[in-house]
Ligand code: HEC
């Protein structure tokens with residue numbers, strides 16, 4: 001049986017619209033959703049509650065990592081998965097390189113979207129974060145600024161953007177009222193957004209969803225808005241390459257907000273205008289920061305050559321072996337790493353059977369080990385052509 005995901009379960013927070021990532025990013029991050037369904041991942045894994053319960057729910061237990069991390073995790077859980085699949089009489093998934101790439105992008109994307117906020121948590125935060133000292137919601141309060149109009153924004157990025165844009169006034173008001181403005185962590189922007197949407201009295205059919213952001217535009221904005229000046233050109237703030245923003249869009253918004261005050265002070269000192277954002281600009285910048293910080297996996301051909309022996313690959317992949325395994329220089333050619341991952345994954349079952357018959361187990365493969373093996377095998381294959 002093939003389970004199905006609905007758009008609503010995945011994109012509770014973000015509706016994709018026609019926006020597409022350019023450059024290194026997938027044209028259609030949704031493509032991987034089909035692989036996820038077709039190959040039966042959904043029989044064991046759910047996304048935000050829809051799907052199986054044997055493995056972790058990728059909406060809650062968000063997968064952090066790049067495609068090397070993914071193949072490593074999938075490889076290590078292959079034997080256990082196979083057992084469950086034999087018991088439930090389902091077919092072991094097989095991939096093409098393209099499938100694997102789509103799947104990786106899809107899971108990578110879920111992490112970016114983050115979790116949906118909780119209105120009840122948001123209600124508590126509205127008070128504990130002191131928003132209620134200066135703002136009203138629902139019932140108007142004299143002297144307080146109503147936030148009801150924020151209801152139309154489904155995505156927390158817009159709340160973050162509005163706060164960012166008003167950061168200077170907010171901090172000024174904070175000083176006048178001797179209130180220290182809050183900082184944000186975790187999913188707090190999403191919780192506040194959920195609460196605002198629930199408590200607002202605004203009647204409006206209009207709803208503004210986020211789009212994922214365009215990192216290429218974001219890179220341009222990073223220069224134009226002066227971020228580049230402090231984070232690359234002059235050593236005023238931490239260097240962009242050292243940002244650790246391997247986080248959901250909501251968390252990155254929090255990190256940005258948290259530094260808006262210090263930044264405003266520094267901008268004044270530098271006699272530069274405080275940068276504000278319109279439309280989807282903050283989402284663009286955030287998606288750029290997200291992809292700039294995507295995890296890097298190290299690895300080398302030399303390590304690959306050693307691992308090929310140590311992990312037992314060489315026992316089978318050598319001239320005159322009894323298993324009909326191709327020699328190492330005949331293993332490729334592979335178009336790219338995803339192509340290699342697919343070939344590796346597709347042969348895990350056969351390899352495991354052969355190893356089990358010798359009383360051995362499938363070796364574990366760490367992300368840097370997969371990368372090294374790929375570099376080694378790819379190098380050997382290309383050299384022999
Ligand atoms: C038969 C059940 C089953 C199927 C089918 C299945 N998985 Fe899993 N998966 C699990 C279980 C159980 C775990 C928990 C880890 C473990 O115990 O090995 C897991 C863990 C994972 C993890 C590691 C999560 C983490 O962050 O630690 C990834 C990634 C993953 N699966 C991806 C997939 C993908 C992609 C598919 C479809 C191609 C898939 N799985 C199909 C059962 C399954």
Ligand code: HEC
Pocket residue numbers: 126129130131132133134135145147149150159162163166169170173174175177179181182192
């Ligand atoms: C010390 C007072 C103060 C506190 C505390 C405060 N704000 Fe503000 N906020 C302001 C001021 C002043 C403005 C600017 C209003 C204007 O320019 O019209 C503002 C503007 C905003 C705006 C933009 C409103 C719009 O219509 O564009 C949002 C959104 C907002 N605040 C959210 C929050 C949230 C959420 C919190 C709690 C985490 C919070 N504020 C805490 C004073 C405060």
Ligand code: HEC
Pocket residue numbers: 222225226227228229230231236237238242243244245255256258259262263266267270275285289
């Ligand atoms: C006037 C200088 C200045 C400008 C302009 C500036 N920043 Fe910063 N930024 C800093 C400083 C200083 C810090 C570190 C201080 C802190 O932790 O609050 C920082 C920290 C950060 C961090 C946290 C990094 C981390 O990993 O902890 C992010 C993200 C960030 N800035 C993004 C931006 C973006 C995006 C822009 C443009 C909209 C921008 N900055 C513009 C000075 C600046």
Ligand code: HEC
Pocket residue numbers: 308311312313314315316317323324325326330331332340343344346347350351354355363373
């Ligand atoms: C027990 C024997 C055995 C071991 C150990 C083994 N393989 Fe294989 N491998 C095979 C056989 C047999 C094939 C031929 C295709 C098939 O039967 O799945 C193969 C095929 C492959 C392919 C696919 C080639 C293609 O063009 O589709 C790759 C890649 C590969 N092996 C990599 C590895 C790596 C990396 C290791 C070590 C982690 C390894 N193998 C360990 C037996 C083995």
